[in-house]
């Protein structure tokens with residue numbers, strides 16, 4: 001789950017851009033998502049590399065292991 005580090009909630013985050021990479025016609029398991037908080041205007045980026053089972057974030061967002069309370 002991605003949350004805004006300023007607001008400490010995911011409630012106001014919007015995905016502004018999402019990208020899935022392809023190689024040789026097959027999907028590479030790396031996903032990049034850009035987030036923007038509509039409350040404080042913070043922005044951040046989330047990158048997930050499924051091959052290495054690694055997720056990283058940059059900017060004003062953070063990755064938590066909490067489950068979202070609301071789907």
Ligand SMILES: [Zn+2]
Nearest residue numbers: 004007037040
């Ligand atoms: Zn925020």
